[in-house]
Amino acid sequence: MMHTIDDYxxxxxxxxxxxxxxxxxxxxxxxxxxKFWNDFLNKYPERKYVLEDAVxxxxxxxxxxxxxxxxxxIRTSFQxxxxxxxxxxxxxxxxxxxxxxxxxxxxxxxVVLLGLSAYFLISKFSSDDKLIADSKTKEKVQTDIAPGGxxxxxxxxxxxxIILDSANNGAITRQGxxxxxxxxxxxxxxxxxxxxxxxxTHTPQSTTYNTISTPRGGQYQLVLADGSKVWLNAxxxxxxxxxxMGNERKVTLTGEGYFEVAHDASKPFxxxxxxxxxxxxxxxxxxxxxxxxxxxxxxxxxxKVNVSAGSQSAVLQPGEQARIxxxxxxxxxxxxxxxxxxxxxxxxYFDNADIEVVMGQLARWYDVDVEYEGSIPKRRFAGEIQKSxxxxxxMKLLSQNKINFEIQGKKLIxxx
Amino acid sequence: MSLSVDIWEKIAQGDxxxxxxxxxxxxRKFFDYGxxxxxxxxxxxxxxxEALITLWRKRNELHTIQYPKTYFYTTFRYxxxxxxxxxxxLVAIKSEDDRQDNTTxxxxxxxxxxxxxxxxxxxxFESLTERQREAxxxxxxxxxxxxxxASIMGITQKATYKIVARALLQLKGLLRIxxxxxxxxxxxx
Numbered sequence: 001m002m003h004t005i006d007d008y009x010x011x012x013x014x015x016x017x018x019x020x021x022x023x024x025x026x027x028x029x030x031x032x033x034x035k036f037w038n039d040f041l042n043k044y045p046e047r048k049y050v051l052e053d054a055v056x057x058x059x060x061x062x063x064x065x066x067x068x069x070x071x072x073x074i075r076t077s078f079q080x081x082x083x084x085x086x087x088x089x090x091x092x093x094x095x096x097x098x099x100x101x102x103x104x105x106x107x108x109x110x111v112v113l114l115g116l117s118a119y120f121l122i123s124k125f126s127s128d129d130k131l132i133a134d135s136k137t138k139e140k141v142q143t144d145i146a147p148g149g150x151x152x153x154x155x156x157x158x159x160x161x162i163i164l165d166s167a168n169n170g171a172i173t174r175q176g177x178x179x180x181x182x183x184x185x186x187x188x189x190x191x192x193x194x195x196x197x198x199x200x201t202h203t204p205q206s207t208t209y210n211t212i213s214t215p216r217g218g219q220y221q222l223v224l225a226d227g228s229k230v231w232l233n234a235x236x237x238x239x240x241x242x243x244x245m246g247n248e249r250k251v252t253l254t255g256e257g258y259f260e261v262a263h264d265a266s267k268p269f270x271x272x273x274x275x276x277x278x279x280x281x282x283x284x285x286x287x288x289x290x291x292x293x294x295x296x297x298x299x300x301x302x303x304k305v306n307v308s309a310g311s312q313s314a315v316l317q318p319g320e321q322a323r324i325x326x327x328x329x330x331x332x333x334x335x336x337x338x339x340x341x342x343x344x345x346x347x348x349y350f351d352n353a354d355i356e357v358v359m360g361q362l363a364r365w366y367d368v369d370v371e372y373e374g375s376i377p378k379r380r381f382a383g384e385i386q387k388s389x390x391x392x393x394x395m396k397l398l399s400q401n402k403i404n405f406e407i408q409g410k411k412l413i414x415x416x
Numbered sequence: 417m418s419l420s421v422d423i424w425e426k427i428a429q430g431d432x433x434x435x436x437x438x439x440x441x442x443x444r445k446f447f448d449y450g451x452x453x454x455x456x457x458x459x460x461x462x463x464x465x466e467a468l469i470t471l472w473r474k475r476n477e478l479h480t481i482q483y484p485k486t487y488f489y490t491t492f493r494y495x496x497x498x499x500x501x502x503x504x505x506l507v508a509i510k511s512e513d514d515r516q517d518n519t520t521x522x523x524x525x526x527x528x529x530x531x532x533x534x535x536x537x538x539x540x541f542e543s544l545t546e547r548q549r550e551a552x553x554x555x556x557x558x559x560x561x562x563x564x565x566a567s568i569m570g571i572t573q574k575a576t577y578k579i580v581a582r583a584l585l586q587l588k589g590l591l592r593i594x595x596x597x598x599x600x601x602x603x604x605x
Contacts, residue, residue, distance in 0.1 A: 013588065014584075014585055014588060017584045017585075017588060018580070018581035018584055018585065023555070027559045028559065057584075057587070057588050058556075060537060060587075061537075061552065061584070061587055062556050062557070063537065064538070064557070066444070066557070067447065067448050067451040068447060069443070069447045069461065073461060074439070074443045074444070077439075077464065078439050078440070081439065081465055084469055085472055085473075396458065
């Protein structure tokens, strides 16, 4: 393409900086280009300031310092690469071209580096994309902490405790005419033999209460006598009657739970927590009463709920969240409900969360105590992490955001 | 920092010393480039290593590749994006701007706040989307012609002009504010 100086006579700053030929001059100047722009200024001296302005901006844009890694990082990477390459050459293996085999080769280099059994590592890593990328943290494997799982303790009305992760499937206990059944998938259900009878038509009996509590690192799902489903997050508990008598269904929650309440217009369902009470007919909602950041939250996914705290109350529509902190209640609209219930779907999900909220969730799932050392930079986090990762894998993701960690036994120390 | 003139030729002949030189050179380049796309340094390092091992494996085909540098930038970029798609995403808020169009103002404020940015140019760059940062990087730091930027990013040349132009106009606005701010401060002194 030919350029003439006349093409540029009415150019403004923005026109210059976005012009390829002008950029080329500043990126790779030579005598010919210098002459072109000198000629331009001689012919159109009034454009001098505009041109200078444009030059300043492009120079400014180009003035940034490169972001280079430590020499050590390159050295280590090069040595690993050479290990892979030399192994390929020695074994005269033709490199395979699929993605899977590439991963295998990276894993193989780690094998040599750590001097561990090749068989063990390859079989372990080839099944897991994540670990390959984590080659740097492998050395720390011994001190790692595994994620939580399905674990809970069922406390019966008489105080008997049943550990649910070890109990056999099937009927695990009977209380009056209620059978407690542990289903194949680990959840428990209550089966009432008089379930179809109206309360007043059979012999009234006193309501018995059970409590399910999850430890740190545990979560659990249960089905109540009315068919309502409840998912309990880690370090939480639910106290509920084994059968719902009378005109209402009442349960007490600590920690966090997600409810899918079976519809029964004649018997409203109540969830009470220390700070807020929720009244529903039949609907899906999540209650977070951990109070990590001093806030208790109820989020509605479907139907309608009434939330009350102290003297205040509000009716939520789907997608709304009631937030109670101190004595005030705030209603947020258009909440990301997927995020709110991500915990039950195997994810940590953070959207503009501060470090305390992030650490609160990790502490409960990995059963560690969090300590802060020095002044931690005020950062906020967004993103999601699979709850199946080990603690050190999660730490690695977080440390990319300039926050450092140390695991000491069951203690997680956060450092600036 | 520059490469030996016959480096590609030497590598094609199996010269490991030349490979080491290129490894160090391109690793830095890839890292710098990768940082415009993500803050996840471990991921960038893994992608760079993979691209560089691929380079050695392909040394016999180097003579058939017209622009080796561009070719391996493409390999690196592909590997990095592939890893980004697969990994668990946890990022500091600042790289979320692409996805939060409706809250741009708020997130820009947050970003500023988070990073305690001392450097206004850095701040201006942070306001760009990942793709804008990437295109600006390839054009003005790697000094590639639009044609090659387009080929690395897998988009048309026209789209590349557009991305670069929009980014530059945005940077221009922000740098202006900065320059005005500076002269104001100098007047106060």
